[in-house]
Amino acid sequence: MDQAGHQSTAGIGTIASRLASLAAPSDGLVVGLTGSVASGKTTLAASLATTLSARMNVETVSTDGFLYPNAILEDRDLLMRKGFPETYDRAGMTAALSGLREGAAEFPGYNHVIYDIDPALTRRVEQPDVLILEGLGFARPSGPDREEGEPDVLIFLDAELSDLEAWFLDRFMRFWHAAADDPTSFYARFRHMSVPEAENFAMQVWRDINFPNLTDHILPMREHADIVLKKDARHSVRIVEDRLG
Numbered sequence: 001m002d003q004a005g006h007q008s009t010a011g012i013g014t015i016a017s018r019l020a021s022l023a024a025p026s027d028g029l030v031v032g033l034t035g036s037v038a039s040g041k042t043t044l045a046a047s048l049a050t051t052l053s054a055r056m057n058v059e060t061v062s063t064d065g066f067l068y069p070n071a072i073l074e075d076r077d078l079l080m081r082k083g084f085p086e087t088y089d090r091a092g093m094t095a096a097l098s099g100l101r102e103g104a105a106e107f108p109g110y111n112h113v114i115y116d117i118d119p120a121l122t123r124r125v126e127q128p129d130v131l132i133l134e135g136l137g138f139a140r141p142s143g144p145d146r147e148e149g150e151p152d153v154l155i156f157l158d159a160e161l162s163d164l165e166a167w168f169l170d171r172f173m174r175f176w177h178a179a180a181d182d183p184t185s186f187y188a189r190f191r192h193m194s195v196p197e198a199e200n201f202a203m204q205v206w207r208d209i210n211f212p213n214l215t216d217h218i219l220p221m222r223e224h225a226d227i228v229l230k231k232d233a234r235h236s237v238r239i240v241e242d243r244l245g
Contacts, residue, residue: 011238012044015229016051018239019130022153023056028127030097032151033134036218037083037210038168039157040231045134056129063135064110066093069117084213088137094149100127101148112175115186136213140224153244156225163233164214165206172202 023029033041042062049058066089073079078087092108099105109121125131133151146152159167172187176198179187190198222228228241 011229011236012047012051015227015237015239016048018227018242019048019153020052020055022244023130028101029130029153030100030151031130031132032138032154033132033157034136034138034154034218034221034225035157035229036159036164036214037136038164038171039159040167040235040237041134041157044157044229044231044237045132048132049130052130058130058132059125059128060132060134061107061125062110063088063093063133063137064112065108065117065121066090066096066137067110067117070115080209081213083136083210085137085139085217090137090139093137097133097151098149100125100131103127113178113182113185113187136218138221140221141226153227154221154225155227155229156222157229157231157237158222158240159231160233163231165203168206168210169199169202172205173198176202 019029019031033045035041042060045060049060052058067073067082067087068076068078068089070079073082073087078084081087096105096107104124104126106122106124109118109123110116111118111121138154139150141154142150173195175185175187176190179185179191182188190201193201226242226244227239228243229237230240231237
């Protein structure tokens with residue numbers, strides 16, 4: 001659920017080189033990339049994949065595909081908690097990663113415009129040299145020796161709270177503006193609002209949903225990450241902690 005804007009290339013090469021050094025020649029490396037909503041996980045994953053693809057086979061997948069469909073979330077009264085741990089099919093994610101290690105697996109897809117799982121976006125992924133699985137919904141790592149159904153390496157993308165708020169607002173408003181020409185968009189239901197009203201509503205969503213999720217569930221994952229990155233207001237990313245030695 002993450003489409004932050006332009007990502008500076010500063011630091012990307014260093015991070016990519018570190019991942020390349022962790023990838024065994026014969027075993028696929030599964031990298032989990034997590035962090036706040038709107039922190040830029042999807043963009044970072046794409047940038048790393050582009051850099052690494054010059055020397056190895058890389059795939060990126062979003063954990064958004066493992067969110068339960070809206071119909072299930074509504075039935076469980078969880079739609080307004082989308083993105084919280086209980087809204088993810090962790091068993092499905094574990095099974096997909098286990099299947100990938102056996103050779104290939106299907107990964108479901110999520111459509112941000114309709115705000116729901118889109119079966120048309122499901123894709124079969126054959127085990128690459130590196131898989132970057134980005135998003136939320138990860139369980140805490142089981143220990144130094146990871147099980148086959150969890151990432152080998154967990155990366156946390158950190159940023160200042162003020163930047164996260166600004167990036168979330170920008171993302172929401174981009175979807176809101178685009179919905180003016182797309183009545184099928186989930187955001188079309190908010191088009192009756194004025195720009196200030198839409199911005200106020202977006203910040204209310206941040207305060208009531210995303211911020212509690214960040215403080216209660218996402219930030220604690222930073223302490224369990226193998227590598228911690230920091231992204232600044234200009235979208236430069238650097239490694240601030242590498243706990244793998």
